[in-house]
Amino acid sequence: MKKFLLMFLITIFLLFNLTCSIFAANIFKEGIYKAADFNFSQENTYSVQNVSPEDSVYILLFDENQLQLQSIRLAPQSGKYNLLPLKPDYRIAIVGKGDVFIG
Structure with missing residues (x-):
């Protein structure tokens, strides 16, 4: 029973870290980015959102x-x-200390 519980906790921990890293891949900080670097599809429309709790972004x-x-x-x-x-x-410029989610 202890082995099962330990394996279950390790699995949950690894899945949580994988999910966080996938979400973090679309968060960008201040800088100038080329749209081709993001591997965006031209057919899709994308949205931006500031996920920072304190800082605004332009x-x-x-x-x-x-x-x-x-x-x-x-x-x-x-x-x-x-x-x-x-x-x-296209180029995307992010100005400010906030974190921008593009998805």
Whole structure:
């Protein structure tokens, strides 16, 4: 019975860590990112959300000619906002100390 309980606890621990790492893969900090680096599909629409409890973030979306297409200011723990359809040459700039979830 002790072996079963120990194996069960280890399994739960490993699954929890795997789930957290998958979710953390879509969280980004301040910086400039190329849309191709995210492996986003052009057919899907994506949303952004500030998951930081204290810091706000500003999102800027630029096309391949460095023309600004979209800008969104995200308050701490904001709701989800839709991004325009992304092409591989687009750039996403994140300004601020918050953490941005893109999904």
